[in-house]
Amino acid sequence: MTAPIVSSASLPLHATAGVGLSGSEVAFVPLLVFGGLASAALAGLGAVAFSRRRSRSYLxxxxALVALGLKAFLGGLWMLQFVPITQHHLLEHGMDFAIAALLVAAIYDARTAPTKRGPDTEGLE
Incomplete structure (x- = not known):
């Protein structure tokens, strides 16, 4: 069985970046690296905040921040041609959905969770 032939014209603009890396596609590499490092730093800060607060919304x-970092990692795997473009896009859009769902769940949880009131916050809203 032969693989279907896919024209580069039918692929998204960034889908041809892993093939040869020429011209403006070279800018994709440092952006991917910087995005991955920034996402990892944010995920680390999120983990520190969660370890201090220990609430479900922080978790x-x-x-969601870890999933954001995984998107950059997935882009790197695709660029190094470890992941085919079709799987890359399926996984990347799945990660987008997961990030959105996690953020909506965090907001919902924060708005519906019982608030802790101490004696010094009595009556304040």
């Missing part, structure tokens, strides 16, 4: 936000 959900931390997981």
């Amino acid at each position: 959900l936000i931390t997981l």
Whole structure:
């Protein structure tokens, strides 16, 4: 069985970046590296915040930040041609959905969770 032939004209603009890396596509490499490092730093900060607060909403936000970092990692795997473009896009859009769902769940949880009130916050809203 032969693989279907896919024209580069039918692929998204960034889908041809892993083939030869020429011209403006070279800018994709440092952007991917910087995005990955920035996402990893944000995920680390999220983990620190979660370890201090220990709330479900902080956990959900931390997981969303980790998923954001995984998107950059997935882009690197595709660029190094370890992941085919069709799987890359399926996984990347799945990660987009997961990030959105985690953030919505974090907001919902933060708005519906019972608030802790101490004696010094009595009556304040």
